[in-house]
Amino acid sequence: MERFEPSAEAQIAALIASAAKQPLLDAAFELWRWRYRLDSIEGRPTDEEVRINRTLSPQQISENYRYARDHAHEGPMFGYVKRAHPRASDDAIRQAIITAVNFEGAAEAHFKWDGDFWECVVRAVARAAAEYPDFLETTYRDARNNLAYYMK
Numbered sequence: 001m002e003r004f005e006p007s008a009e010a011q012i013a014a015l016i017a018s019a020a021k022q023p024l025l026d027a028a029f030e031l032w033r034w035r036y037r038l039d040s041i042e043g044r045p046t047d048e049e050v051r052i053n054r055t056l057s058p059q060q061i062s063e064n065y066r067y068a069r070d071h072a073h074e075g076p077m078f079g080y081v082k083r084a085h086p087r088a089s090d091d092a093i094r095q096a097i098i099t100a101v102n103f104e105g106a107a108e109a110h111f112k113w114d115g116d117f118w119e120c121v122v123r124a125v126a127r128a129a130a131e132y133p134d135f136l137e138t139t140y141r142d143a144r145n146n147l148a149y150y151m152k
Contacts, residue, residue: 027081030139
């Protein structure tokens, strides 16, 4: 039996439909969490970008990563969030993306592996949540899972 993978458009639409069920801020975080999957579906990075990225120094990689985070609200993420919340103003969407990225960054910054791994994850997200209290509890749960995945 042959398995068919949904089209790129269908995969993106499913991620956006899931995010659309949430308030704007939480939708921005959900889509930000899926950024690498969305990029992969959309064909990013291109083969040429991969070739160039392999020649970068660690400092250049860090600078590119920081730039991408600092400008997430200007890139493809804006379109994804706009599709999830078409009635939201452009400024509200941009601010939601900025807040979602900053919340994730705060959780990463607060992570210190000094004991039980999961407790360290929970503590880091709790500290970030204190700085960014406007997300749903399900988003904090997803943030814990996301942080655990990337810090393992």
